[in-house]
Amino acid sequence: MTAVSAQTDPYRPQVWRIVEKQMETADTATLALEPKDRANAMPFEPGQFNMLYAFGGGEVPISISGDPRETGRIIHTIRAVGSVTRPLIAHERGALVGLRGPFGAGWPVEAARGKDLLIIAGGLGLAPLRPAILDALHRRSAFQRIVILYGAKDPDSLLFLGDIADWRGRPDVGFDVTVDRAGQDWHGNIGVILRLIKAAHFDPANAVAFICGPEVMMRLAADELMARDLPQDSIYVSLERNMKCAFARCGHCQFGPHFVCKDGPVFRLDRIRALLQTPEI
Amino acid sequence: MVKIKPLEDIIRSHAFFDGLTPDISSLIAGCARNVRFKAGEMIYRLGDAADTFYVVRHGRVALEMPAAGKALCVETLDGGDILNASWLVPPYTCRFDARAVDDTRAIAFDAVCLRQKCDADSAVGYDLMKRFVPVMVERLTHARIQAMDLYAGGSTAQ
Numbered sequence: 001m002t003a004v005s006a007q008t009d010p011y012r013p014q015v016w017r018i019v020e021k022q023m024e025t026a027d028t029a030t031l032a033l034e035p036k037d038r039a040n041a042m043p044f045e046p047g048q049f050n051m052l053y054a055f056g057g058g059e060v061p062i063s064i065s066g067d068p069r070e071t072g073r074i075i076h077t078i079r080a081v082g083s084v085t086r087p088l089i090a091h092e093r094g095a096l097v098g099l100r101g102p103f104g105a106g107w108p109v110e111a112a113r114g115k116d117l118l119i120i121a122g123g124l125g126l127a128p129l130r131p132a133i134l135d136a137l138h139r140r141s142a143f144q145r146i147v148i149l150y151g152a153k154d155p156d157s158l159l160f161l162g163d164i165a166d167w168r169g170r171p172d173v174g175f176d177v178t179v180d181r182a183g184q185d186w187h188g189n190i191g192v193i194l195r196l197i198k199a200a201h202f203d204p205a206n207a208v209a210f211i212c213g214p215e216v217m218m219r220l221a222a223d224e225l226m227a228r229d230l231p232q233d234s235i236y237v238s239l240e241r242n243m244k245c246a247f248a249r250c251g252h253c254q255f256g257p258h259f260v261c262k263d264g265p266v267f268r269l270d271r272i273r274a275l276l277q278t279p280e281i
Numbered sequence: 282m283v284k285i286k287p288l289e290d291i292i293r294s295h296a297f298f299d300g301l302t303p304d305i306s307s308l309i310a311g312c313a314r315n316v317r318f319k320a321g322e323m324i325y326r327l328g329d330a331a332d333t334f335y336v337v338r339h340g341r342v343a344l345e346m347p348a349a350g351k352a353l354c355v356e357t358l359d360g361g362d363i364l365n366a367s368w369l370v371p372p373y374t375c376r377f378d379a380r381a382v383d384d385t386r387a388i389a390f391d392a393v394c395l396r397q398k399c400d401a402d403s404a405v406g407y408d409l410m411k412r413f414v415p416v417m418v419e420r421l422t423h424a425r426i427q428a429m430d431l432y433a434g435g436s437t438a439q
Binding site: 122123124151152153157180181182183184186187188189190191192194195199213214216217220 | 352382429
């Protein structure tokens with residue numbers, strides 16, 4: 001099969017090589033991948049995901065965590081939680097993996113042009129938001145305030161420490177982080193991310209918020225934003241469901257009338273809020 | 282010449298006391314004083330009598346639970362927050378250690394003095410209770426959210 005015909009078969013993964021591996025935490029790694037066949041390099045939008053295949057292990061959807069302006073390679077940040085992600089991050093530099101994608105609807109960074117942009121990340125949710133952050137910072141003048149709020153379990157769970165240092169040091173970015181628990185060597189915030197949202201500086205009449213994290217955290221964060229008068233149609237969340245085919249054929253990720261893999265994973269809150277509050281879905 | 286702001290004005294300008302009537306602010310100011318804590322200084326310890334409560338003006342305070350020679354911090358409080366709501370509830374005992382993380386300025390209220398004024402004038406007690414209860418409910422909610430350990434699961438957004 002030629003490369004061209006392989007690309008036209010959405011079920012067929014392309015072979016990519018791990019060219020860099022960085023352990024973010026004890027169980028989370030960032031992998032940089034390059035296509036074995038350079039012709040298979042592809043652009044992506046912030047918030048999109050790929051299906052990554054650990055040969056002999058299986059396939060999982062993983063959000064892209066790299067800079068959308070960086071061509072020729074794809075960055076994924078993966079936590080080892082299951083039978084596919086464990087072998088994926090056990091791979092070392094030079095190993096081959098399968099990749100299909102990119103898939104899905106991403107963060108509407110353009111919708112925030114001329115407005116305050118709030119990025120609210122919980123835990124591993126910072127990974128899918130990172131491309132949107134890098135994109136927005138690359139064209140910083142297109143936005144008013146950029147506020148990045150990040151909640152994590154503890155200081156050892158923080159991802160992208162280099163980025164955090166960079167964002168914290170920028171006078172044109174409002175960055176704050178909080179953890180759920182810490183020892184006395186931690187001098188930052190301890191508590192839920194809702195406290196950071198409550199204290200954040202933004203204009204609710206002219207702001208857009210992107211939220212990614214555990215679903216409960218996203219619901220609560222959205223409620224806190226709405227309590228500060230940010231309308232639902234200015235809030236976007238990234239959902240996770242059981243994505244298999246990744247192009248709305250198999251139905252595994254159906255979410256009411258939506259397919260998370262194709263219509264999402266990023267949704268505008270007003271379009272799905274009622275579904276989020278429906279326990280059966 | 283630096284003009285010193287009267288304590289009553291400081292109290293009324295604090296977010297926690299937003300909308301306080303002049304009568305009540307004057308009354309509770311009689312139980313208040315300005316305090317400072319250096320970074321690392323203990324403000325109170327678990328088991329101490331809760332005879333003072335604080336409204337934090339600037340700085341950061343950690344609420345800690347001592348355990349096995351170490352301290353686990355459960356929450357940090359910043360300017361605008363209140364500290365030591367245990368002054369309201371018998372047996373009036375501090376439930377955590379409180380340590381200044383940064384240099385911290387606060388207004389300290391003599392809780393015994395304040396409880397007497399609340400007992401003598403229920404309108405004062407009711408006003409204060411309406412301010413404290415939402416904060417306590419919010420903190421209870423936050424504590425429950427933290428107890429859920431939301432970030433422990435691995436696959437979200439992957």
